[in-house]
Amino acid sequence: MIGKRRTQTRKKIFAAFNHFQKPISVLELYSFLHKQVDLTSIYRNLELMKKTGGIIEIDFGDGKKRYELPKNHHHHLICESCGAVKDLKINDESIFNKTKDQGFLIKKHRLEFFGLCKNCQ
Amino acid sequence: MIGKRRTQTRKKIFAAFNHFQKPISVLELYSFLHKQVDLTSIYRNLELMKKTGGIIEIDFGDGKKRYELPKNHHHHLICESCGAVKDLKINDESIFNKTKDQGFLIKKHRLEFFGLCKNCQ
DNA sequence: ATTCTTGCAAAACGTTTGCAATCCG
DNA sequence: CGGATTGCAAACGTTTTGCAAGAAT
Numbered sequence: 188m189i190g191k192r193r194t195q196t197r198k199k200i201f202a203a204f205n206h207f208q209k210p211i212s213v214l215e216l217y218s219f220l221h222k223q224v225d226l227t228s229i230y231r232n233l234e235l236m237k238k239t240g241g242i243i244e245i246d247f248g249d250g251k252k253r254y255e256l257p258k259n260h261h262h263h264l265i266c267e268s269c270g271a272v273k274d275l276k277i278n279d280e281s282i283f284n285k286t287k288d289q290g291f292l293i294k295k296h297r298l299e300f301f302g303l304c305k306n307c308q
Numbered sequence: 309m310i311g312k313r314r315t316q317t318r319k320k321i322f323a324a325f326n327h328f329q330k331p332i333s334v335l336e337l338y339s340f341l342h343k344q345v346d347l348t349s350i351y352r353n354l355e356l357m358k359k360t361g362g363i364i365e366i367d368f369g370d371g372k373k374r375y376e377l378p379k380n381h382h383h384h385l386i387c388e389s390c391g392a393v394k395d396l397k398i399n400d401e402s403i404f405n406k407t408k409d410q411g412f413l414i415k416k417h418r419l420e421f422f423g424l425c426k427n428c429q
Numbered sequence: 430a431t432t433c434t435t436g437c438a439a440a441a442c443g444t445t446t447g448c449a450a451t452c453c454g
Numbered sequence: 455c456g457g458a459t460t461g462c463a464a465a466c467g468t469t470t471t472g473c474a475a476g477a478a479t
Contacts, residue, residue, distance in 0.1 A: 192433060192478050213468080225436050230469060232434095246369040248418065250443085251468065264412045273410055281402040282419070289394055290426035291385045297369060298403070298419045305411035313453055313458060334443080346461045351444065353459095371469085372443065 190235045196224050200232050201241075209272040210245040210253035210263070247299060262298045268307035275300065311356045317345050321353050322362075330393040331366040331374035331384070368420060383419045389428035396421065 203219050204211070211219075213229055220229075233254055236242040245253040247265055264273040277298070286293055324340050325332070332340075334350055341350075354375055357363040366374040368386055385394040398419070407414055 189433070194434065194478070196435070226468095227437080227470085228435055234470095246367070248367040248369070250371075264407065264410055264414075266412070267415065273412065275406060275410065277403060277406050282398060285396060285398050286385065286421055289385055289396065291387070291394065291421065291423045292429050293385075293421050293423040294388065295423070296419065296421045298417065300407055300412065300414050300417045302412045302414040302416070308413050310458065315453070315459065317460070347443095348445080348462080349460055355445095 190239060196228050197232055199224060200229065200236075204242065204254075204256050207255075210247075210255040212251045212253050214251070245299075246297065262300070264300045264302065264304075266304035266307055267301050268303055271304045271306075273304070311360060317349050318353055320345060321350065321357075325363065325375075325377050328376075331368075331376040333372045333374050335372070366420075367418060383421065385421045385423065385425075387425035387428055388422050389424055392425045392427075394425070 199220055200216065203216055206219065207215070213226065213233065216229055216233075217224070217226055233242065233252075237244050237254070240257065242254045243257050245255060245263070247253060247263075258274075259276065260279075261274045261276050264275050266272070279296070282296075282298075283293065320341055321337065324337055327340065328336070334347065334354065337350055337354075338345070338347055354363065354373075358365050358375070361378065363375045364378050366376060366384070368374060368384075379395075380397065381400075382395045382397045385396050387393070400417070403417075403419075404414065
């Protein structure tokens with residue numbers, strides 16, 4: 188069965204997530220690990236962790252995937268100037284109500300805000 | 309000044325948008341135009357149209373950009389099985405209220421829903 | 430020992446860039 | 455004519471795949 192071995196690589200990757208407070212890209216992870224873990228292995232392990240729920244995939248729409256450890260459901264405020272990311276909790280109920288009479292069965296949703304943080308305004 | 313000539317290519321691209329009721333990808337556009345317009349030109353013109361407000365860029369998080377003509381502000385319900393897309397109007401006020409005390413100046417936001425349409429459930 | 434996992438190389442994918450040829454006004 | 459626009463080829467950044475060598479149980 189795939190994904191069950193506690194390898195050195197997996198320990199390193201998991202540990203790395205605790206050093207970031209924001210969603211991280213594959214390359215950020217790669218750099219953080221001093222390129223001692225091959226990019227391919229990072230990709231494969233992140234994919235695996237994603238499937239098993241160990242991490243959440245986030246998409247900022249800039250062409251690269253990002254990942255973070257599962258926390259309470261939240262969204263993000265992203266600064267388009269400096270890249271700062273701030274978590275934002277929103278009660279989604281008000282949003283979801285509108286989707287109910289559309290015949291769709293909603294599985295997930297994505298909501299992100301882009302703008303300028305305090306420092307960059 | 310860039311973007312001011314009414315070329316054949318631009319007429320074709322603009323016309324193509326009227327044949328779709330959903331956000332279209334570059335490749336969909338390319339196919340629709342029977343590959344008679346080079347991919348590069350499509351990319352360049354879409355970028356230009358985006359900057360001048362002629363089209364809106366949409367991101368479904370699947371690694372390819374999509375575009376649609378500007379309509380009233382709305383979001384999308386995307387069927388993960390058949391790819392159907394349904395527009396969804398939502399009053400964003402309730403969402404934005406939460407962002408106001410975060411110090412961020414919000415420029416834009418993205419909200420999309422993923423699930424199964426009526427036919428695919 | 431067996432199977433999972435890794436690294437390397439190469440390819441795939443969407444997109445962008447350089448440049449000479451072409452079109453538009 | 456002169457600058458904007460195009461097509462082609464090549465490069466780019468991110469992600470995926472094939473496969474033999476290596477590590478975990």
